[in-house]
Amino acid sequence: MRISKDPEVRKQEILDAASRLFEKQGIEKTSMADVAKEADITKGLVYYYFKSKEELVDEALKHFILESELVLKNIVQNRNLDFFGKLSEILKLYFLTISKNLGINTLAKSNPGVYELVKRSLCKSALDHTGVLVEEGVKSGFINISHPEYILKILIGGIADLYSEGVRDPDVFADIIEQTLHLPKDSLRIW
Amino acid sequence: MRISKDPEVRKQEILDAASRLFEKQGIEKTSMADVAKEADITKGLVYYYFKSKEELVDEALKHFILESELVLKNIVQNRNLDFFGKLSEILKLYFLTISKNLGINTLAKSNPGVYELVKRSLCKSALDHTGVLVEEGVKSGFINISHPEYILKILIGGIADLYSEGVRDPDVFADIIEQTLHLPKDSLRIW
């Protein structure tokens, strides 16, 4: 049966279907036929909206970032939060996104690649925003170490890895961040 | 034309050819036919030495780690090195291996998966050995932070990532490690 939909809606449905499958089975192991079936349409239509699998993959991965982009921006620009408050908020959001996107499945040995791609997107986004914040922190003297941008990068990526390996205690993470960035104990309130 | 070779040699050639291709194009995108062609033999012979692609992949990846395993052990047990000396040596070796195995190519967007797999192997090996050392460091009071094992993990993985993104200055790395583990400035001599 032929169901016409608003192009925007259709495209979004396909993107969602693809994202779901990529996360569950990995990108390479997800075929265009799989995507079509998941979206309950035909392969032909997938190709009507995306001219190749590569394009579909690219657009689907973009999503992982864009979702939180807006929220992040708001946090950083929020004048009601001080440095530690902002950092806490960003990390909170970061954890939320991680826990949503880096589930056990994504990590399976049979599924390398997606984890990495997703993580890379996630981290890039997180870094862009914390980066600004850290700069601020350095200027205002809250952060007092050399190469803070690198350390931050390491932290952001490492935290994602730790999380995906099962470490879930927020206090542990707060503790780690405070120590590595040489922040006062208990300055971060992640949960 | 038929060229017979010593099985050891042949097997190594195949392993080398495979590693080369895995690094260049990624594991999934490297077919057994590709490997055969690269090794200048027939597919059949590849299967004569490795009974499946999975086995070939496993053995090829093993290489990235095993090479340094022995050396690492020696460092840790070396009574002529103090704590900082040992940590320096291990990190030196770690960098060497990274710089040999995690080149720019490995990171190519078209090549997720290998980087991650190799990195995971590498880090696991590094962690096993530094882990023991850090424990030692904690006991003897050189290291004085909470969750040192997680921080070390984050460091080890993050350093590989930083390197693969182009950061190559040894002083930067030494600096980062000293700060995050709260070690005295200039206690590590990586180069």
Add this chain to the structure above:
Amino acid sequence: MRISKDPEVRKQEILDAASRLFEKQGIEKTSMADVAKEADITKGLVYYYFKSKEELVDEALKHFILESELVLKNIVQNRNLDFFGKLSEILKLYFLTISKNLGINTLAKSNPGVYELVKRSLCKSALDHTGVLVEEGVKSGFINISHPEYILKILIGGIADLYSEGVRDPDVFADIIEQTLHLPKDSLRIW
């Protein structure tokens, strides 16, 4: 050049092509590529209609039986035929099917397996229907031997074998059946 056909038709064409080849070369020696070529389509399309070779084989073999299933049922239930009439009709149909499906080719030494499979299908179907009839014959006293079901089984299979080895005279078959089932001479009229 791209020729689209009604799926029903296409599927039947593939089934026909496959049956032809199975009969000529045997199942194991017929590749999916052979089938595609015989049907003048691509391998991919064969898989579009049958999800594996096994499924194709199964469906192709089904054909040998199902064709006559309906007719057989009608014969057995036909009130206008007496016991000998029915048996004669069933055997007639059986011969027809045999002569259509168990040609000389099927028996070729290079082709074991198909003959047996087809024969097994054929015999099973014939047995199901003659079985009921024979039971009837036993009850009404037309058949008066011990182990009639085994003898019938032997007969049904044996007849197929004899036929496939070149014996074609209907009188011979009628004679054999009459004697082994201990029926009155000339009670069966096969042709």
Add this chain to the structure above:
Amino acid sequence: MRISKDPEVRKQEILDAASRLFEKQGIEKTSMADVAKEADITKGLVYYYFKSKEELVDEALKHFILESELVLKNIVQNRNLDFFGKLSEILKLYFLTISKNLGINTLAKSNPGVYELVKRSLCKSALDHTGVLVEEGVKSGFINISHPEYILKILIGGIADLYSEGVRDPDVFADIIEQTLHLPKDSLRIW
């Protein structure tokens, strides 16, 4: 390690190994490598003795017959046995061979072909010898039916089938043979 053996012995060993595997897994599913491994030699040596798989298959199948050929000949020519005695002896031998060669495995759906080939060999041999006997029986008036050779053929084949389907009672078989050949009740003593 290199073990030289008498060529005759070696060839026989290979033949035995092959027969074992053909019976267990079917001909098509037995590779030359399997045969070599089962015979504990290398593939090359199999090819030294048999120039192709086809030749190996042919010779292996011949075996199923030859084994009993000699015994059969002796029975038929034994002047101490009367007609029924000889027929009984032959059938006894036939059952023995069947029970040895047509086991459950041979019948497996995944293994059509071997069963048929073996059965065909077996039956041919049985027929050759019972044929002579039946001719004798006809001449001396013990057998009094038309087409006895065809009926015998059907019987011989059918009995093998019944056996392989699980019917094992010797009395049943004796009964069937007596009835179909119109021999006096209890004239055959198979066991």
Add this chain to the structure above:
DNA sequence: GATGAATGAGCATTCATTCAT
């Protein structure tokens, strides 16, 4: 006689992509 490394053709199956309707 015997070994086992090497070949090459073939096989079932998958999948991204195209295109007539």
Add this chain to the structure above:
DNA sequence: AATGAATGAATGCTCATTCAT
């Protein structure tokens, strides 16, 4: 916009066979 039949290239894998030693 949407369908789904059709394509064709690739993929992992098997195996009979050869041949230098």
